[in-house]
Amino acid sequence: xxxxxxxxxxxxxxxxxxxxxxxxxxxxxxxxxxxxxxxxxxxxxxxxxxxxxxxxxxxxxxxxxxxxxxxxxxxxxxxxxxxxxxxxxxxxxxxxxxxxxxxxxxxxxxxxxxxxxxxxxxxxxxxxxxxxxxxxxxxxxxxxxxxxxxxxxxxxxxxxxxxxxxxxxxxxxxxxxxxxxxxxxxxxxxxxxxxxxxxxxxxxxxxxxxxxxxxxxxxxxxxxxxxxxxxxxxxxxxxxxxxxxxxxxxxxxxxxxxxxxxxxxxxxxxxxxxxxxxxxxxxxxxxxxxxxxxxxxxxxxxxxxxxxxxxxxxxxxxxxxxxxxxxxxxxxxxxxxxxxxxxxxxxxxxxxxxxxxxxxxxxxxxxxxxxxxxxxxxxxxxxxxxxxxxxxxxxxxxxxxxxxxxxxxxxxxxxxxxxxxxxxxxxxxxxxxxxxxxxxxxxxxxxxxxxxxxxxxxxxxxxxxxxxxxxxxxxxxxxxxxxxxxxxxxxxxxxxxxxxxxxxxxxxxxxxxxxxxxxxxxxxxxxxxxxxxxxxxxxxxxxxxxxxxxxxxxxxxxxxxxxxxxxxxxxxxxxxxxxxxxxxxxxxxxxxxxxxxxxxxxxxxxxxxxxxxxxxxxxxxxxxx
Numbered sequence: 179x180x181x182x183x184x185x186x187x188x189x190x191x192x193x194x195x196x197x198x199x200x201x202x203x204x205x206x207x208x209x210x211x212x213x214x215x216x217x218x219x220x221x222x223x224x225x226x227x228x229x230x231x232x233x234x235x236x237x238x239x240x241x242x243x244x245x246x247x248x249x250x251x252x253x254x255x256x257x258x259x260x261x262x263x264x265x266x267x268x269x270x271x272x273x274x275x276x277x278x279x280x281x282x283x284x285x286x287x288x289x290x291x292x293x294x295x296x297x298x299x300x301x302x303x304x305x306x307x308x309x310x311x312x313x314x315x316x317x318x319x320x321x322x323x324x325x326x327x328x329x330x331x332x333x334x335x336x337x338x339x340x341x342x343x344x345x346x347x348x349x350x351x352x353x354x355x356x357x358x359x360x361x362x363x364x365x366x367x368x369x370x371x372x373x374x375x376x377x378x379x380x381x382x383x384x385x386x387x388x389x390x391x392x393x394x395x396x397x398x399x400x401x402x403x404x405x406x407x408x409x410x411x412x413x414x415x416x417x418x419x420x421x422x423x424x425x426x427x428x429x430x431x432x433x434x435x436x437x438x439x440x441x442x443x444x445x446x447x448x449x450x451x452x453x454x455x456x457x458x459x460x461x462x463x464x465x466x467x468x469x470x471x472x473x474x475x476x477x478x479x480x481x482x483x484x485x486x487x488x489x490x491x492x493x494x495x496x497x498x499x500x501x502x503x504x505x506x507x508x509x510x511x512x513x514x515x516x517x518x519x520x521x522x523x524x525x526x527x528x529x530x531x532x533x534x535x536x537x538x539x540x541x542x543x544x545x546x547x548x549x550x551x552x553x554x555x556x557x558x559x560x561x562x563x564x565x566x567x568x569x570x571x572x573x574x575x576x577x578x579x580x581x582x583x584x585x586x587x588x589x590x591x592x593x594x595x596x597x598x599x600x601x602x603x604x605x606x607x608x609x610x611x612x613x614x615x616x617x618x619x620x621x622x623x624x625x626x627x628x629x630x631x632x633x634x635x636x637x638x639x640x641x642x643x644x645x646x647x648x649x650x651x652x653x654x655x656x657x658x659x660x661x662x663x664x665x666x667x668x669x670x671x672x673x674x675x676x677x678x679x680x681x682x683x684x685x686x687x688x689x690x691x692x693x694x695x696x697x698x699x700x701x702x703x704x705x706x707x708x709x710x711x712x713x714x715x716x717x718x719x720x721x722x723x724x725x726x727x728x729x730x731x732x733x734x735x736x737x738x739x740x741x742x743x744x745x746x747x748x749x750x751x752x753x754x755x756x757x758x759x760x761x762x763x764x765x766x767x768x769x770x771x772x773x774x775x776x777x778x779x780x781x782x783x784x785x786x787x788x789x790x791x792x793x794x795x796x797x798x799x800x801x802x803x
Contacts, residue, residue: 182220184261185239187302191226191388192381192420194233198250199223202234205253210261219261225389225424227302229289231541232272237284237302244284245270275539275561289540292559294521296529297345297505298545300390306424309431312392318437320508321399325447328511330360333404337507339515341527346372346463346500347578347604348680349526349593352507359405359487359497367407368496369398369449371504372468373414373421376460377576378627379535380607383501385543386531387414387421390505391428395438395451397504400511402449405497410451413468417458425453460577460631464679465490465498467633478633479679500605502531522548526592530606536573537612539564546591553587556610567612571695575604577624577631578684580691581617600691602684614765616713617696618703621689622650628685639682642673646689654714656777658704663693708776715759719780724749726771733763733772754784 188194188203203223210219227235232246243266245256252270259265271282281287295301304311312318324333337353344350359367371394375383387394398410414422429451432438440448454472462468462477469491471477490496506528510518519527526548532555535541539561546555552572556562563569571581580601582589589595596603611620629643646669652658670686677683693700702708709717722733722742727749734742734750741757744750752763764772 189227190223193230199234225306226385228543320511340518345502362495369402369407369410370498371412372500377607397507416455536610538610573609575602576607616711617692621692624688636678638676719775736766
């Protein structure tokens with residue numbers, strides 16, 4: 179095998195591809211060929227590196243040099259300076275957003291150094307489309323051990339002792355689910371993988387499938403051996419074309435190597451795995467709805483019991499886990515339950531993958547030990563809030579989760595601690611919000627999503643979420659009235675207690691948590707007709723504090739309606755008849771001179787402007803000698 183002096187690990191995840199990493203690869207290969215360095219430099223297109231905010235990114239080994247926001251124009255410079263002259267290109271180094279510290283090595287960057295990679299242990303290190311690279315990093319050793327050396331009972335016992343809880347949202351113990359299915363007699367059993375991932379702001383499973391598809395297959399192999407399944411399905415969103423492509427390649431390679439199909443590794447164990455494309459229905463993330471979808475039926479949940487372990491896909495015993503859950507399983511079998519439990523807490527063992535997005539500097543994919551405080555994730559790994567703004571809340575658990583305010587940032591990230599706040603860990607979406615966010619509008623946004631995605635089978639979810647959404651819409655339009663908050667709380671309780679599946683049972687969470695922690699914003703919207711963040715256009719007035727305005731003109735240049743006027747270095751003003759309350763001036767001003775007032779103030783300012791215009795238009799008396 180040829181050994182190269184330099185290895186270029188170029189991120190080939192969806193985010194970096196969208197930013198141009200495929201063009202970078204072509205340019206790099208061409209430049210290397212042009213310089214005659216083919217035998218010295220190897221360019222590897224990996225899966226998602228995780229640091230999405232800085233993409234396209236690449237890491238140069240063996241030095242571990244990390245380059246960010248690379249362009250095609252940078253390629254000749256990298257080849258000339260770094261590869262030929264041995265001088266890394268400083269302008270492409272990572273710079274901390276707050277301290278402005280320049281960090282050349284990937285392992286020293288807080289975003290990477292504070293993570294613990296287990297499910298993501300291969301991200302950015304292998305070519306996802308080459309099975310040999312996965313095998314070189316202990317790939318399929320756990321499956322070989324489980325298939326040739328362990329009984330079903332031994333596998334399940336190891337899984338139960340590990341304490342691994344399903345990473346898809348509910349956190350049900352994976353080993354217990356497997357045990358329930360293993361005990362059921364059946365001529366046919368199914369092992370299923372949920373790669374649907376419909377939460378807004380979530381991309382954990384997608385990134386694993388793109389970066390390390392074989393780890394999913396290996397986890398499913400071990401699960402199939404444990405429950406006695408011979409057929410498997412990976413349910414993937416059709417909106418994940420790159421993940422689907424790499425899974426197909428991985429399945430074909432595994433079959434070619436005798437790791438899928440009949441008589442695997444010379445044993446009597448057989449497993450065939452197919453990919454099933456979902457049509458984008460959020461409710462199909464629920465296990466019974468997902469199974470109906472695979473059967474070709476409309477994806478709608480059914481009452482439980484019976485549970486899928488007894489009566490699942492085509493009424494046969496079935497086990498469904500999500501992508502991240504399967505990604506943890508090979509290392510548990512290879513290194514043991516005690517190794518897995520060495521990280522995390524007693525009731526929430528191991529690590530958890532999160533997708534950081536929203537108002538945070540370091541948007542990306544992270545894996546951290548369970549029990550880590552939220553504050554460390556957001557400020558140390560996430561790099562804090564951009565543009566000098568203040569943290570306001572973090573939405574944890576997607577549309578089924580809840581919003582946690584600043585006083586709760588020291589909460590440990592465990593299933594039991596997070597649920598006490600009204601939120602849930604969920605599948606791992608973590609959307610950060612700053613002080614420019616209106617929490618009433620946030621609750622409305624997530625309820626719009628769940629109301630639209632409801633399958634409509636049960637009345638509490640179908641009708642209840644729609645009525646709650648109507649109330650929230652009224653409030654954001656200035657039509658809220660006394661008693662709306664209490665009505666939202668009462669309806670939430672009824673929907674949670676009477677909905678058929680997890681979608682309806684958790685849909686009110688964003689509303690309940692925003693009322694719990696940000697009730698003053700609801701009251702301001704209803705009683706004062708005032709959205710103090712300026713998000714709800716019907717409930718705000720933008721005006722300029724002339725004592726603070728220095729006349730820089732930034733707001734006037736940014737205004738899309740040209741509603742702001744004033745002389746240079748003199749206070750400006752906003753024409754209320756032209757202002758559309760878009761908030762651009764408020765976001766642009768660096769001197770806090772643009773203010774937000776209640777809706778009633780708009781009419782007062784209009785009358786004042788009209789009076790001033792009338793005064794200016796009156797003819798002036800002229801005294802003659």
